[in-house]
Amino acid sequence: MSLRTDLQIISEWIKPGSRVLDLGCGDGTLLHYLQETKQTTGYGLEIDDENIVACIKANINVIQTDIDAGLSEFEADSFDYVMMTQTLQAVHYPEKVLNEMMRTGHEGIITFPNFGHWKSRAQLGFGGYMPVTRTLPDEWYNTRNIHLCTLRDFERLCSKNNIKILQRTVVDHAHRSYLGMRLFPHLLGEIAIYRFQRK
Amino acid sequence: MPDAIPADSVGLVTPQTMHFGEPLLLECGRTLKQYDLIYETYGELNASHGNAILICHALSSDHHAAGYHSMDDRKPGWWEACIGPGKPIDTDHFFVVCVNTIGGCQGSTGPNTLNPDTGIPYGPDFPVVTVKDWVNSQARFGSALGIEQWAAVIGGSLGGMQVLQWSIDYPEQLRHAVIIAAAPKLSAQNIAFNEVARQAITSDPDFHQGRFYDYDVVPKRGLMLARMLGHITYLSDDAMRRKFGRELREGKINYGFDVEFQVESYLRHQGESFIGKFDANTYLLMTKALDYFDPARDYNDDLSTALTHAKARFLVISFASDWRFSPGRSREIVKALLDCAHDVSYAAVESHEGHDAFLLPIPYYLDVFQAYMSDVKKEISP
Numbered sequence: 217m218s219l220r221t222d223l224q225i226i227s228e229w230i231k232p233g234s235r236v237l238d239l240g241c242g243d244g245t246l247l248h249y250l251q252e253t254k255q256t257t258g259y260g261l262e263i264d265d266e267n268i269v270a271c272i273k274a275n276i277n278v279i280q281t282d283i284d285a286g287l288s289e290f291e292a293d294s295f296d297y298v299m300m301t302q303t304l305q306a307v308h309y310p311e312k313v314l315n316e317m318m319r320t321g322h323e324g325i326i327t328f329p330n331f332g333h334w335k336s337r338a339q340l341g342f343g344g345y346m347p348v349t350r351t352l353p354d355e356w357y358n359t360r361n362i363h364l365c366t367l368r369d370f371e372r373l374c375s376k377n378n379i380k381i382l383q384r385t386v387v388d389h390a391h392r393s394y395l396g397m398r399l400f401p402h403l404l405g406e407i408a409i410y411r412f413q414r415k
Numbered sequence: 416m417p418d419a420i421p422a423d424s425v426g427l428v429t430p431q432t433m434h435f436g437e438p439l440l441l442e443c444g445r446t447l448k449q450y451d452l453i454y455e456t457y458g459e460l461n462a463s464h465g466n467a468i469l470i471c472h473a474l475s476s477d478h479h480a481a482g483y484h485s486m487d488d489r490k491p492g493w494w495e496a497c498i499g500p501g502k503p504i505d506t507d508h509f510f511v512v513c514v515n516t517i518g519g520c521q522g523s524t525g526p527n528t529l530n531p532d533t534g535i536p537y538g539p540d541f542p543v544v545t546v547k548d549w550v551n552s553q554a555r556f557g558s559a560l561g562i563e564q565w566a567a568v569i570g571g572s573l574g575g576m577q578v579l580q581w582s583i584d585y586p587e588q589l590r591h592a593v594i595i596a597a598a599p600k601l602s603a604q605n606i607a608f609n610e611v612a613r614q615a616i617t618s619d620p621d622f623h624q625g626r627f628y629d630y631d632v633v634p635k636r637g638l639m640l641a642r643m644l645g646h647i648t649y650l651s652d653d654a655m656r657r658k659f660g661r662e663l664r665e666g667k668i669n670y671g672f673d674v675e676f677q678v679e680s681y682l683r684h685q686g687e688s689f690i691g692k693f694d695a696n697t698y699l700l701m702t703k704a705l706d707y708f709d710p711a712r713d714y715n716d717d718l719s720t721a722l723t724h725a726k727a728r729f730l731v732i733s734f735a736s737d738w739r740f741s742p743g744r745s746r747e748i749v750k751a752l753l754d755c756a757h758d759v760s761y762a763a764v765e766s767h768e769g770h771d772a773f774l775l776p777i778p779y780y781l782d783v784f785q786a787y788m789s790d791v792k793k794e795i796s797p
Contacts (some may be wrong), residue, residue, distance in 0.1 A: 235756070259753070265765075265779050272730075272760055272786040279749065280763045289750045 221391030222327050222409055223249060226299065229325065229383065229411050230254050234296035237261070237321060239283050239313070240303030243270035251276070258295060261287075284308045287316040299325040302407075304370075305361040315377060318414050323382070327409045330386065332366030334403045350389035351406045367402050374412055383411040420483065423499045424491060425457040425506050428482035432522060433559060439517075439552060445542040449531065452556055453522030454478045454514035457498060458506035460561075466795045467562045468504060469553060469589075470494065470513040471570030471577035474701045475645070475693060477521035480513040481506075494571075496776040503784035508792050509566065517552050518544040518700040526696030527628070538696055539625030546573075546708045550580045554588065567591035567791050568727075571773035572740065573701070576708050579748065582725040583710050591791050592727040593784075596737055596773040598744035599718050599751070600709040605739065608648055609702040612641035616695045625696050634695045639686030641698055646685045651736035651769035718747065719754035728758040730787045732780065734772040735765045760787065 223246045230236065232254045238247050241260025244267075250256040260271055260278045271278035279289075283300075284307050298321030300313070305328050307313050317324040329351040330336075336347035346356040354361070365373075367386075374381055386405025387393045397404040420426045432453050439447045455478050460467060470480050472493070481498035483491050498504040504511055515523035518541060526541040533540075557565065568589045570578045575597025582592045601609075616622060619637030623630050650658075659678040674680045714720040729752055733745035742763050752759040762783040766772040772780070 257756070259759075265782075268760075268762055269779075269782045269786050272762075272783060273789065275790050277758050277760050279753075279759070279761045281761075289746065289753055291754060294753075294756075 220245075221387050221393070222301065222407055224391075225385060225387070225409055226301070226325055226327070227253060230256065230297055232256075234258075235294070237287075237290065237295045237298045239287075239298065239300040239317070240306075241267070241271065241276070241278060242301075243267050244274045244276035244278065246299070246301065247271075247276045248274045283313060286312070287320050290320045292319050293322065295321040297321055297323050297325055301325075301327045302329070304328045305363050305365070307363065310363050310365075311373060311377065314373065314379070318377070318379060323411060323413045324379075325409070325411050326370075327407055328365065328370070329361070330367055330402075330405050330408045331364040332368065332402050333406050337403075349406075367405065367408050370408065370410065374410075378415045379412050380415045381410055381412045385409045423501050424495065425482035425499050427486075428455050428457065428479075428484065428492075430455050430478060430484075430522060433556065435552075435555065435559075437555075439548070439555070441542050441548045442545045443543050447517065447524065447542065450517060450524035450552070451522070451528070452514050452517070452524075452552065454512060454556070455480065455482075455492075456513075457481055457511040458509050460510040461795070461797060463796045464562055465564070465566060466508060467510045467512060467557075467560070467565050469557065469565050469568045469581075470498070470504070470511060471549075471553070471568065471574035471581075472513060472516065473570070473572040473574045474705065475642075475689070475698075476574075477519060478513045478515040478523075479521070481511070493774065496774060497781070497784060503781060503788045504569065505788065505792065508795070509788075512557075512560065512562075514553060514556055516544070516549045516701075518697060518704070520694030520697040525694065526625070526700065527694045536628045538628060541696065541700065543703055543707075544700060545704050546576050546580045546710075547584065549704070550577055550584055553577070553581075554585050557588070563588070565589045566795060567593055567788075569593040569595075570597075571595040572597060572770065573705055573708075576705075580708075580710050582727045582729070583721050586724050586726040589727050590794065591730070591787075592725075593730045593732075593787070594745070594748060595732045596734055596740050596745070596770060597748070598740040599711065599747050601705055602744075606706050608644060609706055612644050613699055613702055615640035615644070616699060619695075622695065625699075627695065633690060635690045638690050638693065638695050638698065639683075642689040642693075643682040643686040646682055648739045649770045651738060651767060653736055653767045654769050654771075657767065718751035722751050722755050722757065725752075725755065725757060729760070730783075731759060731761045732773075732783065733761075733763050734768065734770070734777075734780075735763065736767050737770045737772060739770040 236256045236258040238260040298317040339347040386401040388406045476493040479492040480494045481492040500507045515521045518525045526537045530537045568581045575594040616637035619634035621632040622634040662677040711718040711721045733742035749761045764780045
């Protein structure tokens with residue numbers, strides 16, 4: 217089975233037999249992969265009808281809900297990992313969601329497009345317009361991404377909320393990693409992947 | 416009447432009756448010494464008996480869930496949208512069983528059947544039956560059919576409540592529980608509507624304290640009012656607006672009290688057509704079963720505790736405009752299942768149709784249902 221590299225990286229971080237919650241689980245690819253390879257159990261949360269049908273077809277437990285409405289249906293510390301891939305930038309209340317992740321899960325895993333990538337900086341800095349890149353392909357007026365951030369922004373938000381970052385890695389739009397990117401993640405990383413927990 | 420039976424229908428079906436001589440102890444403390452259950456089946460039971468699906472029906476429906484009784488039938492069974500070859504409850508793969516509840520009026524032992532002790536209809540002497548009683552009788556019925564474990568138990572509304580009760584009371588005997596447009600117990604508002612319906616029936620002079628059979632009459636006005644009231648709660652405000660608006664039957668106001676608005680005509684038609692089809696005593700019993708339903712009651716009023724030992728996988732579905740059992744009520748069930756870390760999926764279907772939506776062929780609803788049932792199908796051993 218081929219899997220996007222960011223999902224591959226996440227699955228390497230996850231201990232076998234864990235209970236996981238995937239916020240904005242899409243068509244269930246990651247959860248399905250984790251179930252097959254790591255014998256995880258748990259749920260995906262998703263809002264889109266088509267994705268719900270895809271998850272059910274893939275035998276994934278999926279709950280149709282709006283993440284912005286909170287995770288009140290889940291008790292504290294219900295999961296080993298609460299994950300959110302490529303969704304942070306699309307929620308209305310990222311800080312609230314982050315804290316909910318830390319309430320319901322022992323560890324959190326988040327991936328998001330790095331707005332501090334050099335191409336974004338160049339387009340905004342020199343071009344004077346909102347960046348349109350491979351990881352952020354929509355125009356400012358029709359994007360669902362309303363809370364874009366850089367690596368530094370995210371790390372500041374974590375520190376403000378007493379969240380300790382355990383692991384960070386960056387990949388490019390094709391979810392590959394190379395040396396330059398590892399040396400200059402803020403500038404060259406297109407997608408950021410974090411694992412974190414409460415301090 | 417169908418000119419020809421549609422290819423995706425189970426076609427012509429004939430109800431069967433099973434007699435039970437062994438007494439059934441009811442929750443109210445009384446005992447039914449013997450009873451009959453009327454049921455229909457669609458599809459074939461396979462060699463391992465592992466492909467059986469039990470359908471639980473709602474308040475005013477019955478065992479006739481799909482197909483036609485004769486080519487003269489105006490309409491097919493009540494869940495034709497979901498049961499049939501290639502449909503979510505695929506009769507090419509599943510053996511589907513639907514049984515009329517005890518206390519019903521379509522052939523199972525109920526108020527309108529003869530009490531063997533007296534030789535006259537039970538009428539008001541029929542014991543008050545509960546969802547738990549129904550589930551017990553269905554479990555016994557399943558054993559009689561040779562079914563040790565249902566591949567799935569499925570129901571909407573009051574049917575969904577039976578499914579929930581099944582998952583709690585007989586955890587080993589079902590692999591999947593599909594609960595549609597239901598609630599874990601009625602709200603005060605739900606009970607209030609039921610009480611008005613019961614008052615309409617019992618205050619009808621033709622009700623005769625439930626002994627109307629002896630007088631060869633039917634409490635028509637009461638039954639009709641109960642049904643009209645019910646129908647208001649089955650539809651959403653939006654659905655009524657779309658269906659009828661303020662449309663006038665004769666195109667003008669007549670300044671009188673006859674039927675003028677189309678919605679009045681619709682309600683009266685629904686009420687009148689119910690009179691010949693449904694028994695007033697059964698209506699009282701069914702509404703009571705609804706009011707009393709509260710599986711958490713035996714578990715310190717905690718639904719999560721009630722569901723601790725459930726083993727089934729669950730699919731819960733709600734409909735946006737359903738105000739009888741709103742999506743929030745379904746989520747109470749989901750929450751309890753999440754607390755127990757049980758396998759559950761939940762779909763919130765956008766629909767303008769109100770509570771009745773669960774009977775309608777809404778594309779997303781059918782897609783979710785079909786996807787889930789195809790998983791159920793995959794697990795079946797031949």
